[in-house]
Amino acid sequence: MPESTDVPNPDPAPALALATVRAALGFSTDWTPRTDIGESATHVILWSQLELNDLYERLGRPGPVALRLAEPVDSLPVLELAFTVLVDGVGPVEASAEWCPTLGGHDTPLLRAATSAVHQLAC
Numbered sequence: 001m002p003e004s005t006d007v008p009n010p011d012p013a014p015a016l017a018l019a020t021v022r023a024a025l026g027f028s029t030d031w032t033p034r035t036d037i038g039e040s041a042t043h044v045i046l047w048s049q050l051e052l053n054d055l056y057e058r059l060g061r062p063g064p065v066a067l068r069l070a071e072p073v074d075s076l077p078v079l080e081l082a083f084t085v086l087v088d089g090v091g092p093v094e095a096s097a098e099w100c101p102t103l104g105g106h107d108t109p110l111l112r113a114a115t116s117a118v119h120q121l122a123c
Helices: 013-025 049-058 109-122
Strands: 043-045 065-069 079-087 091-099
Touching: 013 079, 013 091, 049 079, 049 091, 049 109, 065 109, 079 109
Parallel strands: 043 091
Antiparallel strands: 065 079, 079 091
């Protein structure tokens, strides 16, 4: 019997992980990670802190949350606000957005959770 010259199917795991993350986060089936900005199936970057907060609340306020320093924009301080959600079959998925404190958005559940976590670490 001659050997097959068919190219084997690529590993289905990445496609399955992406579909699972899309469904878990409620994203469109058209969404794909933008690797040019650092996204992957397990690291999602949202446009704004408010959009990130909406996702956080829609998912039932999963944790943990983080607040980290990011690259300044036009000499303004910028923080990266993030939370991690455990997606069945994939593992931890981090969603993040940059937040410039001088532009507002101080009173959201996600930011309150992040600043509370920072305050607990400092005490």
